[in-house]
Amino acid sequence: MKPSMFTRRKFIKYSAYGIGTVAVGVAGINSTGKVNYSDPAYLYWNKNSRGALKKESYVVLCGALAASAHNTQPWRFDIEENQVDVYADLSRNLGRADADRRMMSQSVGCAIENISVASQQLGITPEIVYQNDGQFHENGFAAQIRLLPGEFKQDHPMFEAMFQRQTTRAPYLEKTPEAKFITRLESQNDFEELQLHIITNDAQLITINAIHKDAVDAFVADDNAYLDSVRWWRYSREELLEKRDGISIYTSAAPNLVKQYFSMGVTHEDMQGEFGRQGEADLMYKLFDATPMWAAITTSKSTLQNRLNAGRLLERLYLSCAKYDYRIMPIAYACEQAVYANKVLSALQLDDSNELVSIVRIGESATLEKSVRRPLSDIIV
Ligand SMILES: Cc1cc2nc3c(=O)[nH]c(=O)nc-3n(C[C@H](O)[C@H](O)[C@H](O)COP(=O)(O)O)c2cc1C
Structure with missing residues (x-):
């Protein structure tokens, strides 16, 4: 049975409001919403x-x-x-x-x-x-x-x-990361065939933000891509702890009440439909608007090795952010839709013979809940 205090519309609005109030999501946790890290x-x-x-x-x-x-x-x-x-x-x-x-x-x-x-x-x-x-x-x-x-x-x-380290899906403070930190990030790229681009100037931030808003709208309207991605949603805590993979509301900055509502009332069909699509777009708009810096990884040669190395560089960005107390979140909507990837490349003054392998938002916020991992016995063959 679904809780009666929310209509779906209200939930979406509340959720979008909630992600703007990180402190509520982090500090306002009651016993039912608490993660059990000894699991x-x-x-x-x-x-x-x-x-x-x-x-x-x-x-x-x-x-x-x-x-x-x-x-x-x-x-x-x-x-x-x-x-x-x-x-x-x-x-x-x-x-x-x-x-x-x-x-x-x-x-x-x-x-x-x-x-x-x-x-x-x-x-x-x-x-x-x-x-x-x-x-x-x-x-x-x-x-x-x-x-x-x-x-x-x-x-x-x-x-x-x-x-x-973690992926922090929260609004970040309106504060450009320190120059010293940016230099440290740049020094992480020792891969000859990869370029790391740091975006902090206002004009470029506005352009990248707008491209991503269009890209998320196109993504949620694309049944093929959207429905395949939603297969990895986990709804209740029980499901998350049993499967030990996928994404969930629990690692987001949504208020605890929203998390509880989600686990009690939201179904896979809801996420496949307008509710899930609108919720994802609303959330992303809020997050893009609260992004003081983007970092993009590009290459002029789309080989497996360069993509693996782009992953290595991405992980180094994660580790650097964790070490120096910044937050990071990759945003794949543009990378995975050529028309928007090319727009990002053009904003970086690159032509479309290059590949936008990854782009991440970086900034400051509180940390959020950790994600789950599968057992070693499942991954060592
Ligand atoms: C290649 C790649 C693309 C990703 N794209 C997104 C994305 O578009 N949106 C998002 O919220 N997280 C994205 N992530 C972050 C993952 O969802 C995250 O790493 C995963 O859920 C595990 O959580 P953790 O990083 O906090 O351990 C991406 C991660 C990788 C490696």
Whole structure:
């Protein structure tokens, strides 16, 4: 039975209002809305030491904490002594919302980056050999990571950030990030075939904001892409903790009352229809308007290796944000629709022979609830 205090219309309005009041979403939590971080779905966030795990398993655990599109966690790992083979799990896809598997490739790249950071923390030198066919092998093979003995053990500057990082779907303060922080972000890009563009000037912010509003409108109106993406929505806490993947209202800045309403009354059919589409567009408009900086990753060569490396760079941006107390949220609507990707490229003074691989919003806000992770036993084959 659905709660009677809200009509759907009111819910949408309330939800849009709510995401503008981060403090309510974060501080105003009552017992029913509280996340239980001792649930197995969250335990890896505390594993900042190897404990009894084999080194190969531990670096995979850290890899699994990486960001992934819609929290699909589209990866599998085959471990042998001193070696981790990384595969995309091709079945865990976003369908027509990620038709070129650009987001899947980056998600796998995000995991590779965390494995690299964790290996170095253990005093291991990771040597990464990429699948070089221009696409995943038909069995999903993406890269082999050889764990070679390092010269000496030294703390990796981003190691602790792996356990702090998150996607923060909140409005950010109207405050340009500090120049020192921007320089640090830029220094993360040592990939020869990738470019990192930082957007903070007012004219460009207005242009990028407008392109994204059009892109989200087009996305929610596109049945193919929208309906495939909604398959990864998880509704109740029970479902989230059981499946340990996907996205939910709980990691958003919506007020607790809205979260409760959502888990009690909103169905998959609601999300597939006008309710879900309008809600997503309303939310994104609010978030785009509260974005003091965007960072875009582009390449002039659309190869699997460049997309995997774009994922590695994306994860480095996440880790840098966590380390220096900024928030970050990738926004895929433009990247996944060529007409809007080309508009972003043109705003960056690039022609459409380039690929917009990723674009993220960055700024300051409170942190939100952490996301769930699948068990190691499901991802190590
Ligand atoms: C390639 C890629 C694209 C993403 N696109 C979006 C997006 O368009 N909107 C969004 O809210 N989050 C996006 N995310 C963030 C994921 O939803 C997030 O990483 C996942 O839900 C796990 O949550 P966490 O990052 O907080 O651990 C993206 C992540 C990746 C790696």
